[in-house]
Amino acid sequence: MAISIKVNGVRHSVDVDGDTPLLWVLRDALGLTGTKFGCGIAQCGACTVFLNGKPLRSCAFPIAALGDGEVTTIEGVNGRTARAVQRAWTARDVPQCGYCQSGQVMSAIALLSEVRRPTDRDIDLAMNGNICRCAAYVRIRAAIKDAARTLEG
Amino acid sequence: MARHDTRLTRRDALKGVAGLVLGFYLPGDAAKAQSGAARIFTPDAGAAAFAPNAFVRIGADDRVTVLIKHIEFGQGPFTGLATLVAEELDADWSKVRAEHAPSNPDLYKNLAFGMQGTGGSTAIANSYEQMRKAGATARAMLVEAAAQAWRVPAGEITVERGVLRHARTGRTGRFGQFAQAASHVPVPDNVPLKDAARFRLIGREGAVRRLDSASKANGTAQFTIDIREPDMLTVVVARPSRFGGKVVSFEAGDARAVRGVVDVKEVPSGVAVYAEGMWPALKGRERLRVTWDEAGAEKRSTDEIIEAYRELARKPGTVAGQHGDAEAALARGGRVIEAEYVFPYLAHAPMEPLDGFLHWDGQRALARLGSQLQTGDHQAIAGVLGLSPEQVRLETMLAGGSFGRRAQPTMELAVELAQVAKAIGPGRPVKLVWTREDDIRGGYYRPLFVHRLRGALRDGKIVAWANTAVGQTFLKGSPFEAMIKDGIDPLMVEGARELSYDIADFRCDVHTADVGVPTLWWRSVGHTHTGYAVECFVDELLQAAGQDPVAGRLAMMGKAPRHAGVLRAVADLARWSGPGPFNDRARGVAVVESFGSFIAQIAEVSAGGPEGPRVHRVWCAVDCGVAVNPDVIRAQMEGGIGFGLGHALFAEVELDEGRPVQGNFDTYRSLRIHEMPQVEVAIVRSAETPTGVGEPGVPPIAPAVANAMARLGLPRPRRLPMLRGLAS
Numbered sequence: 001m002a003i004s005i006k007v008n009g010v011r012h013s014v015d016v017d018g019d020t021p022l023l024w025v026l027r028d029a030l031g032l033t034g035t036k037f038g039c040g041i042a043q044c045g046a047c048t049v050f051l052n053g054k055p056l057r058s059c060a061f062p063i064a065a066l067g068d069g070e071v072t073t074i075e076g077v078n079g080r081t082a083r084a085v086q087r088a089w090t091a092r093d094v095p096q097c098g099y100c101q102s103g104q105v106m107s108a109i110a111l112l113s114e115v116r117r118p119t120d121r122d123i124d125l126a127m128n129g130n131i132c133r134c135a136a137y138v139r140i141r142a143a144i145k146d147a148a149r150t151l152e153g
Numbered sequence: 154m155a156r157h158d159t160r161l162t163r164r165d166a167l168k169g170v171a172g173l174v175l176g177f178y179l180p181g182d183a184a185k186a187q188s189g190a191a192r193i194f195t196p197d198a199g200a201a202a203f204a205p206n207a208f209v210r211i212g213a214d215d216r217v218t219v220l221i222k223h224i225e226f227g228q229g230p231f232t233g234l235a236t237l238v239a240e241e242l243d244a245d246w247s248k249v250r251a252e253h254a255p256s257n258p259d260l261y262k263n264l265a266f267g268m269q270g271t272g273g274s275t276a277i278a279n280s281y282e283q284m285r286k287a288g289a290t291a292r293a294m295l296v297e298a299a300a301q302a303w304r305v306p307a308g309e310i311t312v313e314r315g316v317l318r319h320a321r322t323g324r325t326g327r328f329g330q331f332a333q334a335a336s337h338v339p340v341p342d343n344v345p346l347k348d349a350a351r352f353r354l355i356g357r358e359g360a361v362r363r364l365d366s367a368s369k370a371n372g373t374a375q376f377t378i379d380i381r382e383p384d385m386l387t388v389v390v391a392r393p394s395r396f397g398g399k400v401v402s403f404e405a406g407d408a409r410a411v412r413g414v415v416d417v418k419e420v421p422s423g424v425a426v427y428a429e430g431m432w433p434a435l436k437g438r439e440r441l442r443v444t445w446d447e448a449g450a451e452k453r454s455t456d457e458i459i460e461a462y463r464e465l466a467r468k469p470g471t472v473a474g475q476h477g478d479a480e481a482a483l484a485r486g487g488r489v490i491e492a493e494y495v496f497p498y499l500a501h502a503p504m505e506p507l508d509g510f511l512h513w514d515g516q517r518a519l520a521r522l523g524s525q526l527q528t529g530d531h532q533a534i535a536g537v538l539g540l541s542p543e544q545v546r547l548e549t550m551l552a553g554g555s556f557g558r559r560a561q562p563t564m565e566l567a568v569e570l571a572q573v574a575k576a577i578g579p580g581r582p583v584k585l586v587w588t589r590e591d592d593i594r595g596g597y598y599r600p601l602f603v604h605r606l607r608g609a610l611r612d613g614k615i616v617a618w619a620n621t622a623v624g625q626t627f628l629k630g631s632p633f634e635a636m637i638k639d640g641i642d643p644l645m646v647e648g649a650r651e652l653s654y655d656i657a658d659f660r661c662d663v664h665t666a667d668v669g670v671p672t673l674w675w676r677s678v679g680h681t682h683t684g685y686a687v688e689c690f691v692d693e694l695l696q697a698a699g700q701d702p703v704a705g706r707l708a709m710m711g712k713a714p715r716h717a718g719v720l721r722a723v724a725d726l727a728r729w730s731g732p733g734p735f736n737d738r739a740r741g742v743a744v745v746e747s748f749g750s751f752i753a754q755i756a757e758v759s760a761g762g763p764e765g766p767r768v769h770r771v772w773c774a775v776d777c778g779v780a781v782n783p784d785v786i787r788a789q790m791e792g793g794i795g796f797g798l799g800h801a802l803f804a805e806v807e808l809d810e811g812r813p814v815q816g817n818f819d820t821y822r823s824l825r826i827h828e829m830p831q832v833e834v835a836i837v838r839s840a841e842t843p844t845g846v847g848e849p850g851v852p853p854i855a856p857a858v859a860n861a862m863a864r865l866g867l868p869r870p871r872r873l874p875m876l877r878g879l880a881s
Contacts, residue, residue: 017412020432028387028430033379034372036553037431038504039589043818046504074372089370093362093784096227096792098369099504099553105370124827131818133504133554134227135795137829139788 003063007032008076018064022056023047025063026073034074034102038131045130048103049073055110057129074102081112084150088143096134104130108144117148203332205294205340207260208287209238215315215329217244219284220254222261222269223276224525225365226503226552226559227792228847229785230276232363234284236781237277239361240354241288241347244328245315251364256527256547268528272560272674274748274845277781281843282346289344297341298334299326349779349840356780363785365551377522377550378586380510385582386415388573389434389591391441392423395811396596397450397669400424400443407440417441418576422565425573431586451669452811458601458668459495462623466493466605470621470662473641474650477658479607482617488610490697492690495872496682497805498598499675500821505553507587507595509570513538515579518545520570523552525560529632533564537571556676556796558597562631563671565597593821594813598806599675600625601668604649604686613698615709617658620649620686626665627672640665644674648683648745648852653713654691654706670808676796677848680747684852685801685859688743689869692860702732702742702860715776718837719753720744722774726835727755732864738769741861743853749844750777751837754794754853756830758861765802765876766862768830771854775834778841786846787834793850794832799824801855803874 002013007030014029021040026032026049035058038046042057049058050072058071085108088094095101104127111118111126118126123141132140203211210218219238223230231251239249254261258269264279266272292312299317300307303324311318318325354360368374393399403424405417413433418425424443428434483489509522511534518538524530524547531547538545552559559566570585577583587595602624609617626642628634636643641663643650650661675681695705703724710717720742723729733739737759744753754773761767773790780786803822807814815821855873863869 016432017436024430024432027379028381028432031381033375033381036376036505037378037586038506039818041589041817041819044504044589044823086367086370090362090366093366093788095363095366095369096229096788097504097552097554098227098365098374099376101369102372105372128825128827131504131823131825133502133556133796133823135792135799135824135829136788137795137824137826138791138832140826141829 005063005066005071007071008073014063016063018062020063022049022058022061022063022066022071026058026071032073032075036099036102038100043131044100045103045107046100048106048130050106050110053113055107074106077106077109081151082109084147085109085112085143088146088150092139092143092146094136094139094143096136100130100132104132104140108140108147111144112147112151116151118144203291203295203336205291205335206287207254208284209242209291211291211328211332213329213332215245215248215327217242217249217328219249219251221251222254222263222280223271224253224523224549224552224555224559225251226523226555228276228789229363229782230271231365232361232785233277233782234280235364236354236361237280237284238288240352241285242292243312243314246354246361248315249364253549256524256531256549258528262528268526270526270528270560272525272557274750274848276845276847277843278749278845285346286344289346290340293341293344294335294338295328295331297338298331302331302334356783358783361782374551376505376553377508377510378505380521380584382510382512382582385584386427386429386577387431387434388425388427388583388585389438389588390420390423390425390569390573390585391438391443392591392595393445393447393450395447395450395452396671398445398447401446402444404442407442408437411437411440416577418573420569420572420576422569422572425576427577427583435588450811453668453808454810455498455601455808458808459603462601462603462666463493465623465664465666466603466621468664470623470664471640473646473661473663475660479617479619479658479660482658483607483609483619485609487616488697489607490610490694491605491607492693493871494604494606494682494686494689496602496685497807497873498601498670499800499804500593500598500806501556501558501675502589502593502821502823503552503554503556503558506589506592507558507566508585509566510582510584511570511574512582513574513579516544518574519548520545520567521548521550522567522570523550523555523559524567525555526564529562529564530567533567534571537568538575557674557678560674561597562627562633589818590816593806593816596671597673598670599681600627600672602682604682606686606690608690608694610694610698613700615654615656615691615694615698618652618656618660620661621664622646622649622661622683623664623666625668625670625672627674644679646683647679648747649679649687652687653716653744653746654709655711656709677747677851680745680852684743684745684747685856685873688745688853688856689859692742692856693863693869696863703729706742706744715751716744716746719751719774719776722835722837723753723755723772726774726833727772729755732861734865739861739864741857741859741864743856743860745849745852747849747852750775750846750849752790752849752853754857756854756857756861758858758865760865760867766858766867768798768858770831770833771857773832773834773850774837775846775849776837776839777846777849778839778843780836780839781843783836786836789846790834790850791832793848794854795824795829797851797854798830798858799828801858801873802828802876805874805877
């Protein structure tokens, strides 16, 4: 069935079954492959996108439930917070294999959009749904703090 | 050498690592090589590009592209090998980029293996001279081109950050300006390499940043799973629930009825569902009804396998290492201590599940995947499709982790990829994708092991040590079988068959069990279990002898100066003043050499709660010879610690009547950010030839944590993962 969805500010009509997870609509129908598949059961966070600005695990979210919600993917993030996070990620050389990093970056942007000066506990709570099998966690934490300082300055 | 020059001139042999002859670029093979390298290299400069050898391309736009023969899956070879080239080339790092080299063993073999592939933490070690030579040769040719253009002696030209300069005449030029001219300069022989004192990039803090960070932080990095081509079908395969099961028959009517499912075919590994996208493929697979023949399948549970191993561990095995007479020394008495350690099957679970792309048109094939053993995968694909290797092009993609999973002696992923392409016939590009459950239940695990250790203490000294290991070999029956010597698979006992400690009477023996569960190397291979068994047991003996874990080890390290060096360095870094406990925290130590690198770690641990021990801080000292990229080394130590800790705390794949129990990250627990300790890394200065860092950070952390737990009065976990050990 044809479903209308708004992604990164652009409206698309996609012809998929309503039970199709948002992840596969993004990747297979729209070609937005920055959002990754890691587990399919909302356990690893590699598929994190924003729905109306809030983080969502797109692998376990059926497209039919989207309604009028606006989706933002790693391809569509912009603004001061996103830039600060991505710069901090690069400056710290956070990524190793990099496969989980779209999701990590999305979760970090969401955190810093809510909490300007996150504590370690804030970081733990916001980021512990994102698995990094390379365990680049030391640098993820440091980069979030770097980005927070940039945003304050 | 110009790319169109077809003259065959073998370069003077250079000695690479492991005494193998370094096969430098053969211009006579250029036609073959260009099929891959030149096609990948698509510079704005086009024909003006300078391609002095198989590894270096310089465009008129000054861009230096380094072709990387090792797969990049996070461990850093893009940056590392490019650093080696850029150092000798005196390149401007901001103009350097890296790409995977095509599959071509003549040009791109791992000098430690003799075939193209990555593993054993060899990327930097085997490339150190080869890539520097490639950079130095390119530099000499650029200098010669400038000397001819400026009519000055080449010896008077200096190069700095991509700029050639002749001081006396005040002339300067960029690499790009001389790229075309340099391609007509004869390739010089034996260009001298820099003295280490002149390094500007190698070993210099902050001199280079990783080449792949930006694209991985903004989602543009391309992995195999991201490949999209016209008419491409996504393929998932239904496989048996037990290892060794076979398809008897299947009913695919309901699967075919799913919108988007295009076809269903039997393949040797199971039943393949072809669809226009991942979701219909998965829905189709769910609706398959497959009858399996599991008569020949492994049906034991892990508890039964462990019991069988325990029994074997009480009998002497094949001797893998001995000096003196351990049995006689143990029988002489003193204080004899015995311990048995049990290690579970572990999945690698790289973040990107296994996947591959293949386009076969009947005459030729293009394969694109995160191949860790390119030569084997290339040949396997050609074999299944009935093509010659020359008719197959294999391109290596960035891979979302591997930890050993993508290096398959059986080439099972490449074989399955070719089989699903063959089953649907030529002309339909396929992308084969495994789900997380396919991955964790798919075998090729770190083998389950039991180690039984006995040691004797007399006069406060460890005087005897006997270790019997029981596990599986994955080399037998593989192309790597020649590594098995005198009936012993060295990967089963590496780190246990000889110790860095002086112990008068020593024996290590091994039983090789026959179990129908496919197993594989897993980040740091045998050291994943031998490091734990040895470092826990030596610590237990030292504790019983009333000795300090650091001083006690150092006293036995007379013949192991580099082990002692990292142990002293980590003790300094942590300001060691004994194991504690201090308030509610204690410190544990472990030292493990693997793949020629020496790592010591100290973990600071508190008892925690039902969630298991809490690891607060880890100090790590590493001696990997010349430290090419210090920050990549630190990253690999941090990551290795997190990877090792997560598995030690939480991870196992159990079998219930042969069926893997865990299937996804809800049950195969991975370390999460709130469980990651603070990490401090010291890199020991060394002029030794560089060795690897991808794996060696892993082995010490688990025993360091266990040894700290013992000082807190908790049992040293005898069975991993620790959380299970604590609960039982």
